Amino acid sequence: MSGAARPARRLRVLAVILIAAAMAVASGCARTPDTYAGPTPMPGALTVVTTTTLLADMVRQVGGEHVSVLSLVPKGGEVHTFDPRPSEAWALSSARLVFGNGLGLDDWLTQLAADVGTDGPIVQLAEHLPGADYIVADGQTNPHLWLDVANAELYVDRIEASLATADPANAPAYRAGHDAYRARLAALDAWARDQLAALPTGNRRIVSYHDALPYFSRAYGLTIVGNVVAAPGQDPSVQEVQRLIDSIRSNGVHAIFSEAQFNPELARTIASEAGAKVVSDLYTDTLGDSPADTYEGIVRWDVSHIAEALR
Ligand SMILES: [Zn+2]
Numbered sequence: 001m002s003g004a005a006r007p008a009r010r011l012r013v014l015a016v017i018l019i020a021a022a023m024a025v026a027s028g029c030a031r032t033p034d035t036y037a038g039p040t041p042m043p044g045a046l047t048v049v050t051t052t053t054l055l056a057d058m059v060r061q062v063g064g065e066h067v068s069v070l071s072l073v074p075k076g077g078e079v080h081t082f083d084p085r086p087s088e089a090w091a092l093s094s095a096r097l098v099f100g101n102g103l104g105l106d107d108w109l110t111q112l113a114a115d116v117g118t119d120g121p122i123v124q125l126a127e128h129l130p131g132a133d134y135i136v137a138d139g140q141t142n143p144h145l146w147l148d149v150a151n152a153e154l155y156v157d158r159i160e161a162s163l164a165t166a167d168p169a170n171a172p173a174y175r176a177g178h179d180a181y182r183a184r185l186a187a188l189d190a191w192a193r194d195q196l197a198a199l200p201t202g203n204r205r206i207v208s209y210h211d212a213l214p215y216f217s218r219a220y221g222l223t224i225v226g227n228v229v230a231a232p233g234q235d236p237s238v239q240e241v242q243r244l245i246d247s248i249r250s251n252g253v254h255a256i257f258s259e260a261q262f263n264p265e266l267a268r269t270i271a272s273e274a275g276a277k278v279v280s281d282l283y284t285d286t287l288g289d290s291p292a293d294t295y296e297g298i299v300r301w302d303v304s305h306i307a308e309a310l311r
Contacts (some may be wrong), residue, residue: 041068046167049095049118051106052079053287054146055125055155057295059099062159062177066170070095072109075293078261079106079285080210080232089116096120097166099159102127103143105285123162125155135214147216147284149189149299153182188296189219192303196220203310205251207244207276209258209267212284220303222310225251228258228267241270248274255309257282260292279309 039060045068050056056071063069072088073079079101084092092098092109093116100109102124113122126132126145131154135142145151160178164171204221206213209228217224226244229236236244248256248270255277258267264280271278281288282305283298291297 039065041065046097046163046170047095048097048099048120048163049092050099051082051101051109052285053077054285054295054298055099055101057287057293058152058156058181059159059163061181061295062156062174063163063170064173064177066167066173067163072112073106073286075287075289076261077286078232082106082108084108084112088112092116092118094119097162098122099162100124101143101146103141103145105143120166121162123158125158126151129154129158135218137211137214142211142214144212144284145215146295147213147299147302148219149185149192150219151215152295153185153189156182156185184296188299192220192299195303195307196222199307199310202252203254205253206306206310207248207253207256207270208282208284209256209262210284212259213257216302222306225253228256228270232262236266241266245270245274248276255279255306257306257309259284260288261286277309279305282306 042065045066046063048059048063048067048069050059050069050071052073053071053075056069059067059069070091072084072092073082089112092112095118097120098109098113098118100106100122103126105126109122126143129145129151132145132151146155156178160174163174205223205225206217207226207228208224210232211227213222213224216222226247228244247253253274253276256267256271256279258264258278258280259282264278267280268278282302283292287293287298292301
């Protein structure tokens with residue numbers, strides 16, 4: 001698209017969005033993205049949009065009152081299969097800085113940004129991340145890097161650099177927010193290792209609902225035997241379910257972990273068939289209610305529940 005054509009197209013798209021948003025409000029079915037709890041943004045705060053509530057929390061921890069952060073996927077929403085609506089497009093079009101995860105987690109962001117335009121740059125936090133050791137299966141890089149807290153620290157480095165570039169006047173505040181947060185994350189990582197280090201070796205085999213836990217498992221010494229679904233939104237066949245049940249039995253899997261954003265029924269059924277425990281409310285891709293309303297909160301929640309189930 002040429003530079004001259006772009007603003008005209010963008011205006012057209014925004015007009016369509018506004019009409020659609022007005023109709024959605026009129027019909028009472030508007031879906032409002034989560035605005036973020038936390039320090040009240042100062043007047044003139046940097047407007048930041050993220051794809052997920054987890055990334056929104058990380059940005060807020062670094063930026064404090066200097067940022068006004070909104071997550072496109074609401075709390076409890078499912079990022080992989082997310083279908084953006086007009087209100088989300090409107091928020092994106094007016095953001096001065098946008099954070100996605102990338103690596104196939106939130107691909108819809110790229111198309112949405114192309115459709116509505118955005119004033120700020122898009123930073124894909126997990127892509128080409130210096131220091132990251134990627135996990136690749138079937139030719140695809142798994143996107144869930146943040147569930148290893150050491151990787152979350154790398155995200156936070158990139159968030160701080162991006163905020164400072166977008167808003168240089170507040171760079172010292174972003175540096176201070178970054179340093180304090182990163183110190184807490186380092187302590188959290190050590191705590192998680194400590195909690196899971198005590199588990200008996202034979203109890204460390206798990207099944208998760210979708211393939212969200214490879215970085216977590218590598219960091220904290222668990223082994224993933226299988227997943228309930230090959231990908232979010234793809235229901236397994238009867239044969240696949242039976243194979244998973246057999247595999248759970250033959251590998252002595254201790255527990256199946258489902259996640260807050262998915263219906264837990266299938267995981268419960270498989271667990272009862274296979275004679276394994278089930279934990280149905282891990283937080284992987286989204287925040288929940290307190291105490292799972294921050295990234296640090298979900299790591300504490302997940303580690304505590306996993307440690308308890310595998311003891
Ligand atoms: Zn996921």
